[in-house]
Amino acid sequence: MTPLVVTAGTALSAIGPGLDATRQALLARRSGLQPCDFAGVSSGYAGRVAGVETHVLPASLRIFDCRNNRLADMALRLDGFADHVAQARAFYGPTRMAVVMGTSTSGILTTENAYARRDVAHGTLPADFDQEHTQDLFSLPRLVAGALGLGGPVLSVSNACASSSRAFVDAWHMIEAGLCDAVVVGGVDSLCGMTLRGFAALGLIAAGPTRPCDVARDGISVGEGAGFVLLERPHARVGTGLARFLGFGASSDGHHMSSPDPAGRGAIAAMRHALARARLSAADIDYINLHGTGSQANDAMEDMAVYSVFGDGVPCSSTKGWTGHTLGASGTVEAIISILCLQHGFLPGCLNVGQVDPGFRARVVTTNAAAPLRHVLSNAFGFGGTNCSLVFGVA
């Protein structure tokens, strides 16, 4: 496919604000997971971002105020991201720049709080509850377009935990079809009672910090986060950018709503398509950032799928031991981590692993290593059986 250039990017998660803090935490193997104490849930661990409660949106965007949109606004201010976008906007014009955001639950925490205050007798929510600008899935891309002054097409992608990986695919379609010249792609998801208690109801929350790929892994740690990248055609403007977006594969499982297909048919197809589009072979991939949620089923399926495409030659790891599972934001947060690995030449081995599952056949790494990397593949899989693999290359 026609590659695109990641000309700017940033991430905000429990391991810190921005590219430098994220890289330092990865190199120091410093997790952001803490015992969960959120929305009345005190079991398991969570990756909570500091400072959200005190963040104030700009006056013109105050109507969008909710935890999710605060995370978005906090991240837009990191690494000069908004300034990079402003330069691109001056070059292309605001109407030639699109916004594609992935989120699974948007600002539903605001609705949870409104339900707690509801008038039970009349079944009504408090008068100050604004569904359109908080809970609604479209509030996130509207906030981002508003904050960055962009007038091109705006889209919210909500494919559960693959939301913001899939956003890269939708952005590529829009540029390739000529709808726009550049896209702000991102993902934001925030802690809320619905996901904390929903995953608990499914028995998927780990008692301690999540241990992806460990033989004794017992589930996920929910995290929150925001990530953004600016995608443009190569050579449109001067500069080399952070990395190149070389390929993607999107597929479905067609198997079950919440359990991955143990045969990994869809996951294998997503990785193979991503390689084919990038015109790369399995041996060209130097590191795989796994979806690696820490659940028994996901990690076993993913190992099998990775092994069947890559054999045991490509080092792979999950970075959810650092950030927790940031759900719809994970695709972009982990794209940023993959890009940091490419830029700085390191592999972040899985955290919290005592013993890699002996049934695994892929090359799971559990310690950090320095290595020059040319190409990285990043996986995301979500409820509904939705899969997405992305390939990034050095700038």
Added chain:
Amino acid sequence: MRVVVRSASVWGPGLPGWARSVAVLRDPSLWDGTVVAAPSATALPPNERRRAGPVTRLALAVAQEACALARVEPSEIAALFSSANGDGGVIDAILNALCTPGADVSPTQFHNSVHNAPAGYWTISHGSIAPATAVSGFDWSFGQGLLKAAAEAVAEAHPVLFVAYDLPIPGPIGMVRVTQEAFACAFVLDPDPEAPGLATLSMTYDATTSEGDAPDSAAFRQLARGNPAACGLNLLSALARRDEGCIRVACFNGQLKIEVSPCLTAPQS
């Protein structure tokens, strides 16, 4: 962007499927508003059929008909599902559980709460590993979805099934976010200009804000005001009438301008 609409489907009050709605879409004065529940999703295995709610039934009904009319294999076509509200009933039930002491969130409701649940059930129905995505665009969900589906068809050079659907939300949220009636429509979009179909659409995104063209018929106008998916009524009518002309659809931050040219050879049906 140019795509051929190979087929269309609709399900809403007085519009129970394409075959039974063509006459009404051509002449809205025939519209009687009778509400017919969407058929059971018989393509789903019994367990999944039991778990799938009315939102999924509605979306799958139009998806199924559009594929059948276009004679495309549902397991092979990429799909894009667009909805503003998602499954409001499931979200309302979970929110009630969250604020009821001692109540638990139902695991089935939690996995059904994802916006891509109908997309997931669609692929499970057909054992499909083709990509299926779910997007959302508040009142603009029809325009945002159609634009993105057409972009994918053109960029990938393969047909895309586009499904727009929304249902009224029960409970307290539904009193704030009001959706009047259940409505869904679906289209198979093909980038091959030679593909047999109803019409060719030539689409451009114009960043000038617009509310889009309201339907001429008062009844259709009310449907379009009450459900984001019903913003497709003008396009559905143009396809049914085999009209040529320009339709403007609201598409945040601007509008979608759609030049409709009927195909010379209608698809076999």
